[in-house]
Amino acid sequence: xxxRKKKAxxxxxxxxxxxxxxRPPAARVWAGVIIRSRTPHGRIxxxxxxxxxxxxxxxxxxxxxxxxxxxxxxxxxxVLGDEEAQYIGEPLALVAGPDADEVRRWADRVRFVTRNLxxxxxxxxxxxxxxxxxxxxxxxxxxxxxxxTVEVEGVYSSGPQDHGHLDxxxxxxxxxxxxxxxxxxxxxxxxxxxxxxxALDRDPNEVKVLATxxxxxxxxxxxxxxxxxxxxxxxxxxxxxxxxLKLTKEEEFLYSPKRPETRTLLRTILAPDGRILxxxxxxxxQTGAYGVLEDEVxxxxxxxxxxxxxxxxFIVHAHAETSHTPPRGxxxxxxxxxxxxxLESHVHDLCRAxxxxxxxxxxxxxxxxxxxxxxxxxxxxDSPLKFLVPQLARSSDFSRKHAAYELxxxxxxxxxxxxxxxxxxGLAAGFQGNGFLAGGTSPVNIEARLEQDGKLSLYxxxxxxxxxxxxxxxxxxxxxxxxxxxxxxxxxxxxxDHPAGGPSISSRAFEIVPKLLLQTCEGIAQKRFRQPLPIxxxxxxxxxxxxxxxxxxxxxxxFLSFSWGAAVAEVELVPLLAEIRIRKISxxxxxxxxxxxxxxxxxxxxxxQMAVGWAITxxxxxxxxxxxxxxxxxxxxxxxxxxxxLDIQFYDGPKETNxxxxxxxxxxVVAPALLAAIRQxxxxxxxxxxxxxxxxxxxxxxxxxxxxxxx
Amino acid sequence: MKLPxxxxxxxxxxxxxxxxxxxTVLHREAGVFEEKTPCLKATCGRCxxxxxxxxxxxxxxxxxxxxxxxxxTPEGFRQTxxxxxxxxxxxxxxxxxxxxxxxxxxxxxFSYLELFPHAGPEECRLVIGEIPxxxxxxxxxxxxxxxxxERKGAARVSRR
Numbered sequence: 001x002x003x004r005k006k007k008a009x010x011x012x013x014x015x016x017x018x019x020x021x022x023r024p025p026a027a028r029v030w031a032g033v034i035i036r037s038r039t040p041h042g043r044i045x046x047x048x049x050x051x052x053x054x055x056x057x058x059x060x061x062x063x064x065x066x067x068x069x070x071x072x073x074x075x076x077x078x079v080l081g082d083e084e085a086q087y088i089g090e091p092l093a094l095v096a097g098p099d100a101d102e103v104r105r106w107a108d109r110v111r112f113v114t115r116n117l118x119x120x121x122x123x124x125x126x127x128x129x130x131x132x133x134x135x136x137x138x139x140x141x142x143x144x145x146x147x148x149t150v151e152v153e154g155v156y157s158s159g160p161q162d163h164g165h166l167d168x169x170x171x172x173x174x175x176x177x178x179x180x181x182x183x184x185x186x187x188x189x190x191x192x193x194x195x196x197x198x199a200l201d202r203d204p205n206e207v208k209v210l211a212t213x214x215x216x217x218x219x220x221x222x223x224x225x226x227x228x229x230x231x232x233x234x235x236x237x238x239x240x241x242x243x244x245l246k247l248t249k250e251e252e253f254l255y256s257p258k259r260p261e262t263r264t265l266l267r268t269i270l271a272p273d274g275r276i277l278x279x280x281x282x283x284x285x286q287t288g289a290y291g292v293l294e295d296e297v298x299x300x301x302x303x304x305x306x307x308x309x310x311x312x313x314f315i316v317h318a319h320a321e322t323s324h325t326p327p328r329g330x331x332x333x334x335x336x337x338x339x340x341x342x343l344e345s346h347v348h349d350l351c352r353a354x355x356x357x358x359x360x361x362x363x364x365x366x367x368x369x370x371x372x373x374x375x376x377x378x379x380x381x382d383s384p385l386k387f388l389v390p391q392l393a394r395s396s397d398f399s400r401k402h403a404a405y406e407l408x409x410x411x412x413x414x415x416x417x418x419x420x421x422x423x424x425x426g427l428a429a430g431f432q433g434n435g436f437l438a439g440g441t442s443p444v445n446i447e448a449r450l451e452q453d454g455k456l457s458l459y460x461x462x463x464x465x466x467x468x469x470x471x472x473x474x475x476x477x478x479x480x481x482x483x484x485x486x487x488x489x490x491x492x493x494x495x496x497d498h499p500a501g502g503p504s505i506s507s508r509a510f511e512i513v514p515k516l517l518l519q520t521c522e523g524i525a526q527k528r529f530r531q532p533l534p535i536x537x538x539x540x541x542x543x544x545x546x547x548x549x550x551x552x553x554x555x556x557x558x559f560l561s562f563s564w565g566a567a568v569a570e571v572e573l574v575p576l577l578a579e580i581r582i583r584k585i586s587x588x589x590x591x592x593x594x595x596x597x598x599x600x601x602x603x604x605x606x607x608x609q610m611a612v613g614w615a616i617t618x619x620x621x622x623x624x625x626x627x628x629x630x631x632x633x634x635x636x637x638x639x640x641x642x643x644x645x646l647d648i649q650f651y652d653g654p655k656e657t658n659x660x661x662x663x664x665x666x667x668x669v670v671a672p673a674l675l676a677a678i679r680q681x682x683x684x685x686x687x688x689x690x691x692x693x694x695x696x697x698x699x700x701x702x703x704x705x706x707x708x709x710x711x
Numbered sequence: 712m713k714l715p716x717x718x719x720x721x722x723x724x725x726x727x728x729x730x731x732x733x734x735t736v737l738h739r740e741a742g743v744f745e746e747k748t749p750c751l752k753a754t755c756g757r758c759x760x761x762x763x764x765x766x767x768x769x770x771x772x773x774x775x776x777x778x779x780x781x782x783x784t785p786e787g788f789r790q791t792x793x794x795x796x797x798x799x800x801x802x803x804x805x806x807x808x809x810x811x812x813x814x815x816x817x818x819x820x821f822s823y824l825e826l827f828p829h830a831g832p833e834e835c836r837l838v839i840g841e842i843p844x845x846x847x848x849x850x851x852x853x854x855x856x857x858x859x860x861e862r863k864g865a866a867r868v869s870r871r
Contacts, residue, residue, distance in 0.1 A: 164845045165811065166755065166811040166844060167746060168748055246748075467808045468807055597805070598805025598806070598807060599807055601805070601847070602805075602847040602848060603847060605847030605848075605849065606846055606847035608847075609845055636843075637843040637844070639840045639841075639843065640836050640837045640841075641840075646850060
């Protein structure tokens with residue numbers, strides 16, 4: 001091992017993809033298949049399998065040469081389930097052979113002898129529930145001297161959502177004595193390097209990852225491709241050949257991380273003027289087996305509930321519930337959207353209870369300059385919602401339409417003609433937190449190297465499909481060094497020696513990378529013509545702004561920055577068809593200056609589509625602790641019928657502010673706006689998404705019955 | 712069974728089973744559709760090819776049907792001048808490419824516009840929506856299609 005490390009240290013870290021390693025001839029590549037658990041929970045005994053054809057590779061947990069656990073930030077779980085299966089579909093063994101169909105048929109015949117746990121074992125090993133209580137303000141002081149308070153309560157739930165990628169993750173791993181080459185579609189190549197090196201007990205410098213791009217900016221597959229890369233690398237090491245591991249569409253749908261389900265009870269006590277005197281929340285987030293990233297998701301969901309408005313007193317009981325189902329993960333945002341969905345849906349209810357215009361209430365109750373936030377930070381300026389909400393309400397004619405539809409809802413004859421559409425309009429506001437809470441210390445490193453031929457190589461730890469942002473990086477580096485943009489290249493291969501970094505999320509691509517690029521190029525410019533080529537300059541970004549975030553006390557600055565936004569959704573329903581048609585969605589965002597407006601619009605459009613799917617079309621049903629096959633067959637991304645005309649506007653704030661991420665902002669604010677609009681059209685009892693036709697039909701009947709009690 | 716046909720302008724002879732789909736053979740024998748996983752149900756639109764200028768889902772077209780016919784794939788279409796002109800309009804409109812769908816979307820939309828050169832915005836919107844994807848490129852594609860139709864219409868008028 002020591003000798004290997006020594007060799008690696010003299011190796012050229014600026015490795016270019018070798019076709020023999022990364023694209024070997026198809027005839028040489030073997031197919032890998034994952035053998036999965038068929039039981040949701042049980043002790044694993046012997047493995048029973050047909051004779052292994054000569055030369056094939058079978059990998060069991062005891063065959064892992066390195067560390068058998070897979071790590072994501074602070075969370076760990078087994079690369080291959082060893083003693084206890086935790087969910088249906090958990091990888092238990094791996095097999096590779098020359099023909100994919102034959103390997104799959106062989107794998108289907110493998111059985112693991114499992115036994116149910118005894119009561120005592122079950123009690124010890126049963127899923128845990130991580131609890132957290134966050135409290136603030138002074139309840140007695142908040143309620144003192146206030147008369148005529150209004151109490152509003154509601155339970156809001158949101159369902160799981162698939163990342164919806166069209167191509168399942170495919171990994172090619174080629175393990176040789178000198179290097180471990182991995183080609184994988186991932187947004188976190190540094191994590192692939194670390195995970196593969198750890199499982200194979202290799203020096204990270206020997207692991208070379210060619211990260212191919214995935215679509216858009218969806219934060220959907222943070223750690224999942226790394227796990228598959230480890231599986232493929234283990235198979236390649238065991239077989240001595242390059243191994244390709246490609247999930248089937250169904251396999252990926254059933255076992256890849258989904259957006260966590262949530263159920264939130266919110267109870268608020270309001271002063272007659274609309275102030276929230278007291279807020280109580282019980283939030284349950286379903287994180288699946290092993291609770292991967294549960295700290296991050298749970299804390300962000302709590303921040304989503306507490307951050308937007310002034311609160312006299314608050315208490316949040318947050319629970320991350322682990323279960324014997326596949327691990328959930330971040331999809332379309334890291335978690336604040338879950339809390340925002342509940343809060344904004346509740347705001348719809350409390351505005352109804354107060355008889356106030358939701359736009360006016362939000363503008364009045366958002367945090368203002370010198371007020372104290374939930375995390376004991378004094379606001380240096382008004383919250384952007386103060387101006388975003390009124391501006392959007394004006395441009396979308398929200399207040400007039402909202403009042404008109406409210407009046408319509410009171411009219412009895414509305415339900416008499418089932419062919420006439422019911423209309424509703426909803427408004428929601430919120431934010432996207434940029435950067436990680438739990439992984440907040442994860443740095444971003446950028447390296448620029450002016451090569452001997454005068455060309456500039458940029459090593460950026462961000463994988464992006466966005467052709468425009470890559471061109472932008474090239475152009476800005478070229479401009480800084482006064483060279484043609486064609487002479488700048490973004491290097492695609494990552495090694496252990498390559499600058500590491502966190503997952504490629506849009507906030508990093510837009511907020512951190514351009515600044516760091518400029519700094520590295522300035523560093524090169526200072527040394528250029530003074531030092532011999534090649535000249536290498538590295539710059540590291542570490543968060544140092546504001547007080548650190550305290551995960552336990554919930555104090556300090558939670559994110560690197562906030563991007564704020566508001567959305568208005570207009571819907572109509574034909575009762576006869578119980579079908580929702582979205583008439584228009586308007587968005588107004590404040591995410592700082594736009595480096596590239598087309599990219600910003602694209603990211604927001606993507607977020608809107610995510611929200612439409614989450615709120616309306618994409619439903620997943622569980623059957624005996626597994627996603628039903630029917631869900632796979634019927635799962636539907638939003639189509640042209642559901643996708644409305646979009647009106648995306650940007651708020652142009654002071655010029656000195658930095659550009660900020662907006663990849664999940666659209667999803668965070670549009671989903672609650674859609675539900676609010678649907679509720680205005682059909683009645684207030686719908687409090688969960690996705691809204692199915694059955695739910696709509698029931699809500700319509702219930703609402704109609706309230707007008708005609710004698711029926 | 713070895714069948715001769717024209718693939719993206721080249722004469723080729725590929726070996727495949729009669730029961731296999733055109734997609735399977737193109738993927739295996741010619742390396743077409745690399746890293747693409749279609750639905751194999753003719754619904755996702757990701758395996759579409761032009762078979763004698765008619766757009767078909769190659770996952771449900773039997774391989775034996777291509778004998779002596781011409782097949783153009785999205786990869787082949789990328790090499791054409793028409794593609795470059797269409798792409799230039801889309802770039803001008805601010806297209807952010809999606810690794811999963813952009814090529815297929817352009818191919819699909821262009822094939823439709825060749826068949827129906829007077830297609831209106833609503834038609835184009837429905838055609839674009841036939842390829843499901845999470846990416847946010849649809850509004851740009853819609854605007855690009857409208858400009859393309861307009862440009863083609865103007866060209867026809869000037870020819871008259």
